[in-house]
Amino acid sequence: MDAIGKHNKISALGVTKTFSGKRGEVIALKDLSLDVQEGEFLVIVGASGCGKTTLLNLMAGFDTPTDGQILLDGKPVTGITPECGMIFQQYALFPWKTVQDNVEFGLKMKRMPKAERKERAAKYIDIVSLKGFEKSYPHHLSGGMKQRVSIARSLANDPAVLLLDEPFAALDAMTRQVLQEQLVRIYEKHRKTIVFITHSIDEALLLSSRIVVMTARPGRIAQDIVNDLPHPRNADVQLSDRYIELKRTIWNSVQTEVLKSMEVETS
Amino acid sequence: MKRKQSARTGYLVGLLAAVFIIAGAVNAVGSDAPEKVTVVYGGSSWLGHYPAWVGIEKGLFQKRGLGVLFQNFYASSGRMGSLVAGDLDFASTGCISGIALMASGNKGFMAFGTPDSYATVEGLIAKESIKDIKDLKGKKVAAPFASSAHVLVLDLLEQNGLDPEKDLTLLNLRVNEMPAAMSSGEIDACAAWTPHFNKLLNAPGNHLLADDTQFSLYKKYRLGPGPDLLVVRKEFAKKYPNTCKAFVESYFEAVDLLIQKPEECADVLVKLTNLSKEDQMSVLKDIQWIRGSEQKALMVQPGKFVEGMQRLAEFLVKHKQIDQAPNVKDWIAEEMVP
Amino acid sequence: MKKEDKGVSYLVVSVLSLLIFLFLWESLCRMGFIEPLFLPAPTKILARAVKMIENGQLIQHTLASTRRVMVGFMVSSLVAIPFGIFLGSSRFFMAVFDPLISLLRPLPSMSWIPLSLLWLGISETQKYSIVFMGSFAPSLLYIIEATKSIDPLLIRAARNLGASKLDVMREVILPGALPQIIAGLKVMLGIAWTCIISAELVAAREGLGFMIMNGKEYFQTDTVLLGMVMISITVMVIDIVFRKFERSLLPWTR
Numbered sequence: 001m002d003a004i005g006k007h008n009k010i011s012a013l014g015v016t017k018t019f020s021g022k023r024g025e026v027i028a029l030k031d032l033s034l035d036v037q038e039g040e041f042l043v044i045v046g047a048s049g050c051g052k053t054t055l056l057n058l059m060a061g062f063d064t065p066t067d068g069q070i071l072l073d074g075k076p077v078t079g080i081t082p083e084c085g086m087i088f089q090q091y092a093l094f095p096w097k098t099v100q101d102n103v104e105f106g107l108k109m110k111r112m113p114k115a116e117r118k119e120r121a122a123k124y125i126d127i128v129s130l131k132g133f134e135k136s137y138p139h140h141l142s143g144g145m146k147q148r149v150s151i152a153r154s155l156a157n158d159p160a161v162l163l164l165d166e167p168f169a170a171l172d173a174m175t176r177q178v179l180q181e182q183l184v185r186i187y188e189k190h191r192k193t194i195v196f197i198t199h200s201i202d203e204a205l206l207l208s209s210r211i212v213v214m215t216a217r218p219g220r221i222a223q224d225i226v227n228d229l230p231h232p233r234n235a236d237v238q239l240s241d242r243y244i245e246l247k248r249t250i251w252n253s254v255q256t257e258v259l260k261s262m263e264v265e266t267s
Numbered sequence: 268m269k270r271k272q273s274a275r276t277g278y279l280v281g282l283l284a285a286v287f288i289i290a291g292a293v294n295a296v297g298s299d300a301p302e303k304v305t306v307v308y309g310g311s312s313w314l315g316h317y318p319a320w321v322g323i324e325k326g327l328f329q330k331r332g333l334g335v336l337f338q339n340f341y342a343s344s345g346r347m348g349s350l351v352a353g354d355l356d357f358a359s360t361g362c363i364s365g366i367a368l369m370a371s372g373n374k375g376f377m378a379f380g381t382p383d384s385y386a387t388v389e390g391l392i393a394k395e396s397i398k399d400i401k402d403l404k405g406k407k408v409a410a411p412f413a414s415s416a417h418v419l420v421l422d423l424l425e426q427n428g429l430d431p432e433k434d435l436t437l438l439n440l441r442v443n444e445m446p447a448a449m450s451s452g453e454i455d456a457c458a459a460w461t462p463h464f465n466k467l468l469n470a471p472g473n474h475l476l477a478d479d480t481q482f483s484l485y486k487k488y489r490l491g492p493g494p495d496l497l498v499v500r501k502e503f504a505k506k507y508p509n510t511c512k513a514f515v516e517s518y519f520e521a522v523d524l525l526i527q528k529p530e531e532c533a534d535v536l537v538k539l540t541n542l543s544k545e546d547q548m549s550v551l552k553d554i555q556w557i558r559g560s561e562q563k564a565l566m567v568q569p570g571k572f573v574e575g576m577q578r579l580a581e582f583l584v585k586h587k588q589i590d591q592a593p594n595v596k597d598w599i600a601e602e603m604v605p
Numbered sequence: 606m607k608k609e610d611k612g613v614s615y616l617v618v619s620v621l622s623l624l625i626f627l628f629l630w631e632s633l634c635r636m637g638f639i640e641p642l643f644l645p646a647p648t649k650i651l652a653r654a655v656k657m658i659e660n661g662q663l664i665q666h667t668l669a670s671t672r673r674v675m676v677g678f679m680v681s682s683l684v685a686i687p688f689g690i691f692l693g694s695s696r697f698f699m700a701v702f703d704p705l706i707s708l709l710r711p712l713p714s715m716s717w718i719p720l721s722l723l724w725l726g727i728s729e730t731q732k733y734s735i736v737f738m739g740s741f742a743p744s745l746l747y748i749i750e751a752t753k754s755i756d757p758l759l760i761r762a763a764r765n766l767g768a769s770k771l772d773v774m775r776e777v778i779l780p781g782a783l784p785q786i787i788a789g790l791k792v793m794l795g796i797a798w799t800c801i802i803s804a805e806l807v808a809a810r811e812g813l814g815f816m817i818m819n820g821k822e823y824f825q826t827d828t829v830l831l832g833m834v835m836i837s838i839t840v841m842v843i844d845i846v847f848r849k850f851e852r853s854l855l856p857w858t859r
Contacts, residue, residue: 060765062761062765080761080764080765082765082766082767084765085765085766086761086762086765088758088762090758092756092758092759092761092762094759094762094763094776094777094780094781095781095857096780096781096783096855096857097780097857105763105766105768105776106766106767108776109763109766109767109768109769109772109776110767137856137857139857153766154766157766157767342822344821344822344823344824347824348642348824351640351642352643364822364824367822367823367824367825368642368824370823370824371641371642371823371824371825371826372641372642373640373641373642373824375640375642409808412810412819412822413819413822413823436810437810438727438808438809438810439807439808439809439810439815439819440727440807440808441807444722444727444807444808447722447723448726448727448808451726453726453727453728454727588823589823589825590825
């Protein structure tokens with residue numbers, strides 16, 4: 001089952017998640033199974049409310065499945081684990097800490113000595129091209145810069161898996177493009193296992209090595225395809241037939257699910 | 268027929284009632300009957316208020332057409348404040364408060380008598396280890412500030428060459444907080460008046476250092492550090508002279524009753540003081556009442572009491588308790604003194 | 606009109622209104638409309654102030670009260686801050702202590718005098734304890750609120766980066782709630798000062814509370830008012846100093 005040299009980094013096994021709210025029970029995910037290989041850049045696309053964020057939260061250990069389990073390197077995830085570093089859409093930077101201190105945070109929690117922390121943080125600040133901003137406070141930075149700090153902070157902590165929940169949705173198109181390119185470069189250099197959520201099919205095609213489309217609530221997998229587009233995914237690639245072919249199939253899946261979810265809401 | 272008869276009866280009753288009312292009014296205006304029939308007296312369970320209480324309980328005020336309301340105030344300062352504010356008509360006050368109010372320049376009240384003298388129920392009590400007032404050096408002494416006991420302490424210290432600011436620690440403590448502080452050893456001596464004085468004296472390990480008889484002005488004028496002063500609101504006195512006269516007469520009749528029939532008075536006093544009959548009798552024993560007939564000599568001519576108060580005022584100035592000594596005589600309502 | 610000009614002209618309005626108020630007050634007293642026992646003229650209060658500055662008493666009283674309030678308040682804050690953060694972070698312990706806190710909160714400082722006398726006697730500690738009891742419960746509740754108002758996302762992010770529950774309290778909640786805590790402390794300091802009269806009622810021989818009560822005994826209403834004015838001025842001065850100090854504690858809010 002496992003290919004030689006590759007193994008399941010993180011898996012969801014028959015995961016069901018129900019929330020009990022004021023309007024009764026909501027089944028966010030139903031019997032969802034998903035394997036993510038080590039070194040994969042998996043992008044999950046889906047309609048609003050399909051449970052993508054819930055799945056990510058289960059992977060990070062912020063919540064526990066009602067049924068089924070999440071396995072990380074073969075071991076079940078039982079609580080919040082720093083091995084699944086999360087990058088939030090709202091950045092979640094500590095406003096009272098400088099860029100340097102933010103990036104160092106995970107290392108400080110690991111009780112790494114000061115000098116070592118500083119050196120390591122400096123390396124990652126450089127990777128996200130924020131050298132010179134070490135002493136700045138988050139409220140002095142633009143949205144794009146804040147997200148870069150967030151990425152550096154998670155990376156510096158050397159997690160097994162990187163989880164990103166629509167991280168670039170709040171940024172303008174140009175900044176988004178820059179950050180996307182930067183993320184791809186980091187991925188290529190470090191080959192981290194990445195699970196990335198987005199609404200944008202283009203973004204999925206640009207970044208991923210594999211795309212999964214999730215159904216409307218209750219969330220399951222509607223489509224699972226390998227993204228074989230060549231790197232770098234420049235303008236030529238983005239205008240190629242293969243790109244459009246992939247985009248069309250994904251588009252159709254997503255459309256179907258969006259309509260289904262609208263039915264669910266109006267019923 | 269019946270209707271006409273009842274109408275006529277009604278008419279007659281109405282006429283008779285009118286006659287009585289007019290007669291009564293004429294009577295009141297033309298005679299010495301009190302103009303105001305209800306007056307408010309400010310007091311407490313302190314012995315200075317015994318005559319007022321006895322007067323009320325024994326109907327002596329009522330006899331002369333007065334209804335007296337006894338209003339409780341723990342401290343003289345509160346009582347005096349209420350008096351000049353208009354909430355009280357008469358009161359008895361520690362004369363320290365009286366002098367302080369005079370010194371503040373307030374002319375809203377007048378004094379018309381001094382009902383009692385007590386020199387052995389107030390004093391300075393200390394731990395057995397302190398034999399002499401001079402031994403108080405470096406120790407902690409408590410007194411209720413702005414009271415007669417406070418003045419006693421200042422005077423005793425002065426007589427013995429001690430400075431309350433430099434030679435020892437003088438603390439402000441209420442009399443009912445003293446027993447606990449003495450027994451816990453937080454203070455070495457305290458000054459209080461009866462009944463707390465008696466309680467402190469009876470506690471083991473305490474003894475009397477000095478009482479009011481050691482007060483410098485007592486030695487000279489037989490005046491304690493805080494005799495009681497009978498006061499009335501000035502505008503009240505001006506407006507209702509008959510009422511005041513009736514009050515003064517009834518009051519000193521009560522004083523006479525206290526002198527002649529202490530046991531009978533004790534029976535009603537325990538309602539005020541909550542003491543046992545025995546304790547009440549023993550307190551009465553230590554009080555020297557000053558009769559109505561003796562007031563004139565003390566208050567007006569030759570006015571030894573007033574003179575003594577003037578010396579007391581100067582004493583207070585010397586010890587920086589008040590800014591300047593008032594001319595006490597200006598506050599004596601000579602026409603009201605019996 | 607430039608913004609700075611407007612600021613200056615509002616200051617002028619405030620100063621003028623104060624001067625007019627004092628002038629009216631003085632005039633009413635001089636014309637005999639107000640009995641000096643009930644309200645002395647401002648010049649009389651000023652004269653008393655001069656007298657008490659000359660003999661050193663005013664400074665002595667002010668320093669004594671300031672010491673009592675600051676010690677009581679600082680102990681209260683040092684206990685309330687960690688305890689409040691702890692309770693704000695744990696629903697279980699909050700439920701455990703809630704009844705006790707609810708009982709303590711409405712109690713005025715004066716109601717603690719009898720118990721404090723029994724437990725602590727007439728020492729200075731007893732006075733500190735009155736200030737402590739008067740400011741502890743409200744401070745605690747305020748800090749709990751400040752703790753709860755931290756963005757839960759930040760706590761999540763911290764835990765995701767490997768912070769333990771204790772780390773979160775120290776590294777996220779404490780600095781995160783700090784601006785709100787400091788703002789609350791300023792209000793609490795004012796509340797602590799309202800305890801000063803109760804604190805100095807028993808066995809004190811100095812302090813602004815003592816000065817006010819003693820002045821009342823001698824019908825020196827000018828002393829009473831001077832004491833009240835001094836309390837206001839002292840609180841204002843402390844507030845200004847606090848504000849300067851606050852800037853250096855919160856560099857990220859600049």
